[in-house]
Amino acid sequence: LLTDLPDEAYLRYLIKGIELSGLRVVLDCANGAACALAPEIFRRAGAHVDAINTHSDGYTINVEAGSEYVRRDRSALLKALQAHGADLGIAFDGDADRVICVTPDGMLIDGDHMLGILAVDLKARQRLAGDMVVATEMSNSGLADYLAAHEIGLSRTKVGDRYVMERLREHDLTLGGEQAGHIIVRDDEHGSGDGIYVGLLLAALAAQRKRNGEGSLSQLAGAIPRYPxxxxxxxxxxxxxxxxxxxxxxxxxxxxxxxxxxxxxxxxxxxxxxxxxxxxxxxxxxxxxxxxxxxxxxxxxxxxxxxxxxxxxxxxxxxxxxxxxxx
Incomplete structure (x- = not known):
């Protein structure tokens, strides 16, 4: 019984301030670390949850499952989305520090999209320190142009989340990440890359927009240009x-x-x-x-x-x- 206590504390910690009522999601748990907690966390936050790739035996982690697989081939997650009539598909990687989303119309929302969407939302709530986002040299220049249009700067680092974190800490910034979906939100309560938390933030935005009759996440992501x-x-x-x-x-x-x-x-x-x-x-x-x-x-x-x-x-x-x- 005592072994459940850390998990319960983590669950309560993540869903603080998150409201997902009215949202239906499909979670791809990559047969990895997300299997044990992600479905319950999203349910506790108010979402209707359907989960796939939850066979966490240690042998099938990321095998035709999870965020990297979905980046290459989103068809299985999209099929599950459409079968369940869900509003959003969320795929984690094996250790759940990365996350990728897919919308019912088939749009892939990757790390660049997430940085753009979250940056504008955080700035609107006066929670984006320095009006600056940190990304690596791999992030598409479309993200830089989108952020500039919202008067948000982009600071680039070498490839690797460690360099993103170093820059965030050096300048006491809030948001950074990589194109592959490793997103870091630094605030008073969060200080590392956590795919489940970032997935909750994106889902909360989707739920809020659904309740308000506003556009979907695919419309937000579609406003961010992507150059070849x-x-x-x-x-x-x-x-x-x-x-x-x-x-x-x-x-x-x-x-x-x-x-x-x-x-x-x-x-x-x-x-x-x-x-x-x-x-x-x-x-x-x-x-x-x-x-x-x-x-x-x-x-x-x-x-x-x-x-x-x-x-x-x-x-x-x-x-x-x-x-x-x-x-």
């Missing part, structure tokens, strides 16, 4: 000095010109995987995803040639969906 963005990973025989690769500087400048000098180009070798080149390209609203894909491939092949790699294996991901791109 990819990450290419090229597996090479050796690392090379990128500044010494013949023609690379000119090729990068040509990409910038294609993007009207408003897009972003980032080339770097992985800090953890040997000889792995990562290329992040982001175009503008005037560019197509295919243009961005082709530009990323050109840069990868230039560096590959300089490294002596004739036919490099290149993997590419669409940052908007998390889905792999077939090359």
């Amino acid at each position: 963005q990819v990450i290419a990973s090229a597996h090479l025989k050796a690392r090379v000095d990128l500044s010494a690769v013949a023609g690379l500087a000119e090729a990068v400048e040509a990409v910038h010109a294609l993007f009207e000098h408003k897009g972003r180009v980032n080339l770097r070798f992985s800090g953890t995987e040997p000889n792995l080149l990562r290329v992040m390209l982001e175009g503008t609203a005037a560019n197509t995803l295919q243009q961005v894909i082709e530009s990323a491939l050109r840069l990868c092949h230039l560096v590959a040639a300089a490294s002596g790699t004739d036919q490099p294996r290149i993997d590419m991901v669409d940052c908007a969906t998390g889905a792999p791109i077939q090359l």
Whole structure:
């Protein structure tokens, strides 16, 4: 009986001030940490809850389940949403520190969308410290433009939630996170990334808007522009000095010109995987995803040639969906 006490305290802690009455949600618990508590937490907050992927045996965590899987393929969660007539689908990852949402019309609400939605809501309630959001260099520039239109700044860090947290603490800020759904809300009572808490915040907004007859979360997320963005990973025989690769500087400048000098180009070798080149390209609203894909491939092949790699294996991901791109 005593072992239940910490869970109960955590439950009460999370639902303080959260009102989900009138909202029906489908929770994808990723067969992981969210299984034991998330459904009960959302029920206690007033939601009608249907849960999937709740087989927490330790062997099926994130297997065709959870936030990363939903980013690549939202069809199973969307099918459950529509079958239950639910208002919102919420997917956690295995340890429940990340969260992704899906709306009944099939829209994926990722970390960038959540940062935009939560920032505007927090600012309206005078709870966004410094009128500033922290995100990594991976966040889409559409988020920056959306925040700027609401007079909110965006401070970028290196990739990794630890860097986001460091920036938040350094400047005593409230909100930060990553595109993949690791969102940190720092206030008087919360100080770490918690997917269940962030899911509750998004659900509370959805419930409030439903009760008031206002637009859905998909309408809020749809107001945040998303420019075509990819990450290419090229597996090479050796690392090379990128500044010494013949023609690379000119090729990068040509990409910038294609993007009207408003897009972003980032080339770097992985800090953890040997000889792995990562290329992040982001175009503008005037560019197509295919243009961005082709530009990323050109840069990868230039560096590959300089490294002596004739036919490099290149993997590419669409940052908007998390889905792999077939090359």
